[in-house]
Amino acid sequence: MAKTAILNGRVVLPDRVLEESGVLIEDGILTAVGTVTPDPDAAVVDAGGNLILPGFIEAHLHGGGSSDFMDGTKEDFETIARTHCLHGTTAMTATTLSAPYEEMKALFNLYRQAAAQSKTAQFLGVHLEGPYLSQELRGAQNPAYIRNPTKEEVDRLMRDAGDIILRCSCAPELEGADYLAAAMQEAGVVLSVGHSAATCAQILKAYDQGFRHITHMYCATPSIRKINQRVYGGVVEAAYLLDDMVIELIGDGRHIPPEVLRLALKLKGEDGVFLITDAMRAAGTDVEESYLGTSRPENRVIIEDGVAKLPDRSSYAGSIATSDAVFRNACDCGFPLPVVSKLMSLNPAIHLGVQARKGSLDVGKDADVVVLDANRQVSQVYVRGRAVK
Numbered sequence: 001m002a003k004t005a006i007l008n009g010r011v012v013l014p015d016r017v018l019e020e021s022g023v024l025i026e027d028g029i030l031t032a033v034g035t036v037t038p039d040p041d042a043a044v045v046d047a048g049g050n051l052i053l054p055g056f057i058e059a060h061l062h063g064g065g066s067s068d069f070m071d072g073t074k075e076d077f078e079t080i081a082r083t084h085c086l087h088g089t090t091a092m093t094a095t096t097l098s099a100p101y102e103e104m105k106a107l108f109n110l111y112r113q114a115a116a117q118s119k120t121a122q123f124l125g126v127h128l129e130g131p132y133l134s135q136e137l138r139g140a141q142n143p144a145y146i147r148n149p150t151k152e153e154v155d156r157l158m159r160d161a162g163d164i165i166l167r168c169s170c171a172p173e174l175e176g177a178d179y180l181a182a183a184m185q186e187a188g189v190v191l192s193v194g195h196s197a198a199t200c201a202q203i204l205k206a207y208d209q210g211f212r213h214i215t216h217m218y219c220a221t222p223s224i225r226k227i228n229q230r231v232y233g234g235v236v237e238a239a240y241l242l243d244d245m246v247i248e249l250i251g252d253g254r255h256i257p258p259e260v261l262r263l264a265l266k267l268k269g270e271d272g273v274f275l276i277t278d279a280m281r282a283a284g285t286d287v288e289e290s291y292l293g294t295s296r297p298e299n300r301v302i303i304e305d306g307v308a309k310l311p312d313r314s315s316y317a318g319s320i321a322t323s324d325a326v327f328r329n330a331c332d333c334g335f336p337l338p339v340v341s342k343l344m345s346l347n348p349a350i351h352l353g354v355q356a357r358k359g360s361l362d363v364g365k366d367a368d369v370v371v372l373d374a375n376r377q378v379s380q381v382y383v384r385g386r387a388v389k
């Protein structure tokens, strides 16, 4: 039986930090957390008094290491998983962009191969971000591929990929979205409001249909606004009104200023928010130019100040963050370590439905463990007990 004891660290739990503690891993599972009794059969790792955390769980990312999930090869999946795993992400969704159906279908097939074979971060499922989005709030998504969900396409989607789609970000106000939501609910898919121009009243209705998340709130989710001479609340107001509507925020320190992150935590509480990178392909690289989506000249973006921008600098064009940077940013906002860890691991695990096996350092859960160094850089990563870094 393969055993590893990681000792002499500060073990971060959802409600406290255990000083001078460790974890014991046996066959990929955590079998002791806190005080670990010496075991002559275990390989011993000294954490050097530094933080021992549950692996980061990434509910929303598109790429890294110069690859995007939409690039169309299994190697791209491996590159993205490895790149982010070396920065502490031990499980992730593969997030799509709006595309023709045949491209989506090709991605589903690649996903199945990559998920079965990944030797680094684990794939938890596919996250559809598009094509069922608001044209008005499409952000950087390609307008040519954004469309309303038809019964025919939804039925085909569920037949082809109902078993691997974990999460669907869509605009609930679209024609056909009722049918989409019902089909997704039936298949157990997590429904998330994203790239939506809905009013507050439309989000309250979406809540009744099973929507429980807001995808990257404050990015393509409007607040109070005037429509035909009347003022309406928007997605943001609905998110704060509904107690168990959970907010996802891009934690790269660029898209959301620290005061807004603090406001979200204040209004939603530490269980009501989780952080993502929403990273594009330049994450984990030091390139100065990249592409948002497919590598075509019209998709060229520049990388500066730790974020992707349109070449004329008129707008951000995606995050290049990795999860460890998101963790450090949240620490810099002044939240206690257990809270930051929840935002990065337990909360996304709960909202993706995998908390029984992931998201915290608890006996019996998968040994997805990250050890940081004194500068809070990632020094070691274990995925189900296997050392990746």
Ligand SMILES: [Zn+2]
Binding pocket: 060, 062, 095, 129, 278
């Ligand atoms: Zn995204």
